[in-house]
Amino acid sequence: MTGIDATSVMYIIEIIIGGLLVAIGVHFVPVGGAPAAMAQATGVGTGTVQLAAGSGLTGLLAAGLMMKMTDNIILIVASGAVGAMIMIDATMLVGNWVYIFGVGTPPASAKVNYDPITKLPQPPYMAPGTVGQGIPTVCYVSGTIGGLLGGAGGSLIYFALLSINGNPGLSGIFAIGIFLVNAVLASWNIQGTIEGFHDTKFKRWPRVVQAALLASAIIGVMAVMITGGA
Amino acid sequence: MDAFSMGLLAAMGALATVAGASEDIESDVGSQSNPNSQVQLAAQVGFPHRIYNKAISGEPPSNALWCAVAAGTAMVLIEKFAMPALLSIALGAAVAALFNGVFSTTAYMGRNASQARFNQYVFLDVLRTHTTTIMAHAWITAFCITCISYIMAYVLPMTHPFPMPLIAMIWGLAVGAIGSSTGDVHYGAEREFQNTAFGAGLNTMDSGHIVREAEAGVRSSIDNAWFCAKFGGPATGMAFGLTVFLDNWRATIFDPATQGVLVVATGIVIVIILNIYNKMLENYARKKYGPYPEYKGDIEA
Numbered sequence: 001m002t003g004i005d006a007t008s009v010m011y012i013i014e015i016i017i018g019g020l021l022v023a024i025g026v027h028f029v030p031v032g033g034a035p036a037a038m039a040q041a042t043g044v045g046t047g048t049v050q051l052a053a054g055s056g057l058t059g060l061l062a063a064g065l066m067m068k069m070t071d072n073i074i075l076i077v078a079s080g081a082v083g084a085m086i087m088i089d090a091t092m093l094v095g096n097w098v099y100i101f102g103v104g105t106p107p108a109s110a111k112v113n114y115d116p117i118t119k120l121p122q123p124p125y126m127a128p129g130t131v132g133q134g135i136p137t138v139c140y141v142s143g144t145i146g147g148l149l150g151g152a153g154g155s156l157i158y159f160a161l162l163s164i165n166g167n168p169g170l171s172g173i174f175a176i177g178i179f180l181v182n183a184v185l186a187s188w189n190i191q192g193t194i195e196g197f198h199d200t201k202f203k204r205w206p207r208v209v210q211a212a213l214l215a216s217a218i219i220g221v222m223a224v225m226i227t228g229g230a
Numbered sequence: 231m232d233a234f235s236m237g238l239l240a241a242m243g244a245l246a247t248v249a250g251a252s253e254d255i256e257s258d259v260g261s262q263s264n265p266n267s268q269v270q271l272a273a274q275v276g277f278p279h280r281i282y283n284k285a286i287s288g289e290p291p292s293n294a295l296w297c298a299v300a301a302g303t304a305m306v307l308i309e310k311f312a313m314p315a316l317l318s319i320a321l322g323a324a325v326a327a328l329f330n331g332v333f334s335t336t337a338y339m340g341r342n343a344s345q346a347r348f349n350q351y352v353f354l355d356v357l358r359t360h361t362t363t364i365m366a367h368a369w370i371t372a373f374c375i376t377c378i379s380y381i382m383a384y385v386l387p388m389t390h391p392f393p394m395p396l397i398a399m400i401w402g403l404a405v406g407a408i409g410s411s412t413g414d415v416h417y418g419a420e421r422e423f424q425n426t427a428f429g430a431g432l433n434t435m436d437s438g439h440i441v442r443e444a445e446a447g448v449r450s451s452i453d454n455a456w457f458c459a460k461f462g463g464p465a466t467g468m469a470f471g472l473t474v475f476l477d478n479w480r481a482t483i484f485d486p487a488t489q490g491v492l493v494v495a496t497g498i499v500i501v502i503i504l505n506i507y508n509k510m511l512e513n514y515a516r517k518k519y520g521p522y523p524e525y526k527g528d529i530e531a
Contacts, residue, residue, distance in 0.1 A: 037264030037410075039419035039431025045264055046410040050290045054407025057400045061390070062477055068391045069487040075494065079486075082497030087404060087473045089504040094412045094469035096511055102416040102461050104429035106515035113529055118509065124521030124531035129433030133419075134515075140508045144501060168391035176400075 008228065011160040012220040018156035019182040019216030023208045025149025026052045026186035029088070030139035030196045035131070039103045042110050042132030042195050043139060044095050048187040049180065051088065052150050056179055059084030059151025063158055064168060077155045084151025088143050092135045099134035107134025111195045117141060132195075142196025154179045165227045174223050181219060185211045235482050238386055242378050243475035246405075249374035250470030251463040253293060253405045254413030256367030258421075258458040259360055259451045260284040260334055262292070263410045265418025270341070271438035273350035279442045280353055282360045282451040284337035289414075290406030292333070293371065297402030300326035300372035301379050301395040315380060323373035330368035334361050360451055375401045378474065388486070401474070408469045416462030421454050429519065476500055 029052050032043030044051055062083030067076045099105050108125035109115060110132030115122060118137045126132050135143070157178050161171035189208040194201045256262075259282060261269045266285045273279065286292050304322030307313040313321075335357065342352045379397040382390040390397060419431050422440045426433065444453045480496040521531035 034264040034267045037414050037418040038268065038423070039415065040434065044411045045415045045418065046407060047288055050288050050407050050410060054290055054404045058404050058473060058477060061392070061397065061400055062481070064392050065388070065390055065481055066486050066490060066493070069388075069485075070490055072490065075490040078494045079490070079497070082480075082494055082501065083477050085501045086476050086497060086504075087408075089501055089508075090469050090472040090476070091408050091411045093504055093508050093511070094408075094465050094472070095415065096508060096515075097468075098412055098415045098462060098465055099419075100511065100515040102465070103419045103431060104519065105431060106519050107512050118512075120512075120516070121529045121531055123527050123529050124525045125516060125519075126525070127430035127433075127522060128524045129435055130431045133431045134512075135508070137509050137512055140505060144505060169393045169396055172392050172396050 008164070008224050011164055012217070012224055014160035015157050015178060015220035015223060016213060016216040018153040018160070019178060019212050019220070020209060021149045021153030021156065022052070022056060022179055022182040023186040023212035024205055025056070025146045025153060026183050027190060027194060027202055027205050027208070028142045028146030028149065028197055029194070030135060030143050031193055033193045035193070036133070039099060039105055039127070039133040040130045041193060042108065042134065042136070043193065044092060044135065044143070048190065048192070048194070049183045051091070052146065052183045053180060054091070055084040055088040055147045056150035056154040056183070057176060058087040059147070060154045060158055060172065060175060063155035064172060067159065067162060068168075073159055076159050077152050080155025080158075081148045081151040084154070085144050085147040088147035092140055092143050096135050103133070105133045107136040108132045109136045109138060109195055109198070111199050112138070116198050138198050139196045142198070145197070153182070161223060161227055164224055167227070170227055174227055178216065178219050178223060181215055182212050185215060232387070235387055238381050239475065239478055239482050242381055242478060243471050245374040245377050246474035247467040247471035249371050249378070249405055249467070250408060251467035252367045252370035252374070253289070254409040254463045254466035255455050255459055256364055256371060257289055257409055257414060258417045258462065259367065259455045260364045261451055261454070262286060263289045263414045265414055265422055268418065268422055268438060268440050272440045273345045273348040275438035277438060277440060277442060278348065278350045279440065280356055280448055280450050281440070281454070282338055282356060282364070283341045284334045284364070285341070286333045286337050288406065289410040290403045293406035294399045294402040296326040296330055296368055296372045297375045298395050298399035299329055300376045301398030304376050304380070305394045319373060319376045319380060322376055323369045326372040327365040327369040331361055331365045334364050356450060363452060363455070371405065375405065388481075404473065405470050408473065409466045412469050413458065413462035413466035416465070417454060417458050421457050430522070
């Protein structure tokens, strides 16, 4: 165990900011859950936490490698964010291959009549009896932003923890835990599925800020005290 | 950048591609992940079947478990018993496959037994033939990912600071997330509902009406793996291979210690290219398939 001093408080604040980035980032990730796996809904056919964790933690690997080489926080966080973006982009791209070539459907959003980025009309391309399918451009861009925030948040948490204890393995596993707590909180807020920043559910993000703030503060204090003694 | 690192990186990309494909096929044989909601529903709406049913958990946590178990076992054998790496990794993957077998068996028997009131039986021949197939695929996934983790933790000139089981756990989580997001759509949207017209997702009215007849006889989950291995599995492999390769490539061609900015910038360029390609893909699909003729709204296509 170790005491809480001014430096520790700074690291706790970094953990809280990282947690908030993760929680808000999850709101950008376009996931359609089980219906999307049957091309019944727009978005990636998996759960919010699953995809956010998959991308954010891939970013954590990149950040871990970068932090071995440098202590420049901007480079570490940016490297984590880029790693997460690469993972989520590759996943969404190949997901679209399956929707387009395997299922034979063009990507279409059910939440907007016109794609806010490309201005392309959406309802005529929505299969009957479904609420959209695939990952249209607006969802893809939103997912990329989600990866950026999730990867940056996870990396920031890792940076704070490793700065305290210097143990990459311990810091990595704690960062994964804190990441998952915030991702699950966000998932409850959006109740399973969301298309991205153009979805009406996205407006709920201020609620998760309160929850993530509280959760990250508690876990941040615990994590700093526990890992600081390693 | 040196030839040795690039060779290892290529090997990692190839291993990741195989791992992605086998992960997806493992989840198709076992009917894990999201499309299993329809398998679960089928018996309840009057369609008992011979499809395997093992929703152990979401694919990312379960694959993270298999890979972490494999890498943990391998690490103990390498470091404490000084065993050769390849043999240790193979034994580690075998332990992970045994874990997988236990979870698969209990999941299949528990889920099907709980649906007895819907005339859904526990088929012992399905249990015997499919569980071993699932375990074999889980072995391949765990083996490949543990090899990737071993290369990252011990072999690359610039070794990763995380211990091997943690790297394996993260890659296991990623491969599960990718398999669940990509290949499973081929199983859920296409293979389970081949009795509906090609070119659309599942109409809500058809929920639970999964196809139960095979190309010959009654359909089993091994028939599903045969179908999904033609596209969904390799596509998943491509996605995971791309992730592992591109993410590590940028840190191999540039030295993170002195060229960190270039490492990040290369990643950003890759992300921009992927976004542009996706837009081109969307345009292609809209042009190729056109709007749905059933659409009666006011918005012009």
